[in-house]
Amino acid sequence: MIVVREYDPSRDLAGVEDVERRCEVGPSGKLSLFTDLLGDPLCRIRHSPSFLMLVAEMGTEKKEIVGMIRGCIKTVTCGIKLDLNHKSQNDTVKPLYTKLAYVLGLRVSPSHRREGIGFKLVKMMEEWFTQTGAEYSYIATENDNQASINLFTGKCGYSKFRKPSILVNPVYAHRVNVSHQVTIIKLDPVDAESLYRLRFSTTEFFPRDIDSVLNNKLSLGTFVAVPRGSCYGSGSGSWPGSAKFLEYPPESWAVLSVWNCKDSFRLEVRGASRLRRVVAKTTRVVDKTLPFLKLPSIPSVFKPFGLHFMYGIGGEGPRATKMVKSLCGHAHNMAKKGGCGVVAAEVAGEEPLRQGIPHWKVLSCDEDLWCIKRLGEDYSDGVVGDWTKSLPGTSIFVDPREF
Known part of the structure; x- marks a missing residue:
């Protein structure tokens, strides 16, 4: 039996750290990248306005942490609107805002993959997003991480949205x-x-x-x-x-x-x-x-x-x-x-x-992949339609709290 619940630092820290150690991130091959969260599993999200971490727990008597997911919510610019200034008779460009959720740090223990745990964690996190009023949810993953892409675009209803570069x-x-x-x-x-x-x-x-x-x-x-x-x-x-x-x-x-x-x-x-x-x-x-x-x-x-x-x-x-x-x-x-x-x-x-921006190609990622999903009606300040279908611009503002 798998139970998904909110992370409790008083009893879950050791289990979460164990899963993190066994889930090396980065492209497959001889070299892999390991992330050490310095004893604080919430460090990647705690600086955001609203955040949550969920864990997947298996077992009845001897319980084991087999997966976790982190998510946060903030308000960001999703487009622009023209505001007519009657004094100068000029059109002034103003931002359109939306409440955006971000999924990060999805981990499933290697010994318990392909059991639907990742899907269950994502769906439970999306329920919290919706309850908190988020209009969109997005994730960032490596362009060659096919397992992650299949989960989000194939099972969870996300679509490929932007392809920024990590330098x-x-x-x-x-x-x-x-x-x-x-x-x-x-x-x-x-x-x-x-x-x-x-x-x-x-x-x-x-x-x-x-x-x-x-x-x-x-x-x-x-x-x-x-x-x-x-x-x-x-x-x-x-x-x-x-x-x-x-x-x-x-x-x-x-x-x-x-x-x-x-x-x-x-x-x-x-x-x-x-x-x-x-x-x-x-x-x-x-x-x-x-x-x-x-x-x-x-x-x-x-x-x-x-x-x-x-x-x-x-x-x-x-x-x-x-x-x-x-x-x-x-x-x-x-x-x-x-x-x-x-x-x-x-x-x-x-x-x-x-x-x-100086960078080494061997250390960089030319095409990171951001996938997005519309969670509900768009209540942004103005009518912008469906942000998921908008064309990319030449620039984005990357929030350092989520890197």
Whole structure:
């Protein structure tokens, strides 16, 4: 008999950790990725406005945790509407919001797969989503994870929706040079919120509670890159505030925020041969000994390592890509100081600024897969029809709380 119930940390922690250890994530093959949640199975969702974790328990006398699932709910942008401003007789674009649920961390013990446990966990989680008023539910999975795709699109009624790219870059033993032609300005959370709401609130998946994200203890800051020598890049005291900046922007600029995933979970690559480990260690030794060579050394990913996540990436102008590259260099140096192994970002497949995000193809995923399902009637602010049938835009806003 299988019972699905809410996770109880006082009695379920050991069982959940055991299932996590046996469920290695990532593409099949000799190398696999293991995620260590640092003793907190809720860490991936607890920063969201509303969240729940369910476990599947088997047995009558001796009970065993054989699966679990996590879910959270938030309000995000799902489209845009035109609001007629009678004073200026211009059409103003405003965001349309919807209540969106996110399924993540579905795990089933390898010894109990193909028994319908995953399906039962998903359906029970969707019941909670519906009761809480969510209008849509979505999941993210690897594009080649056929078992997961079959479960969600074949049995649970989801449809393939977006194919963003996960871009991962190693943190080298040396610091990355940031262009001397670029000035980087750190914004306070209030100013950062203003910039994001004024410029990015109509971007798909933009969280309505962006202020909660930027004020979270895991948020390491929001940074704007401008050309050195411009009125905004001439030193301290030159930042006029986000509203004024967007009213009179420089020729090119970019923005990026950094989230500290290291304090939530650690990753570890398993199954590497001794030769790979030796080669990786050699590159690090040479890089530390001769940092001026700027050797692209391989971090120690074969033991637990942390990462910083770059999100809210955007900008404008002919040199915006260069500005993004400088911001990524700055984020790399922050991650190096923080003892991380990699920095990562997730962007839309057609994101024009992705060329400015350094990454290693071997560590990255060109096509992550997001699947979506409509849970009920759309009660968004306005009539948008069925979001699941909308065409993708060039950009998405990836919430760092769910990465």
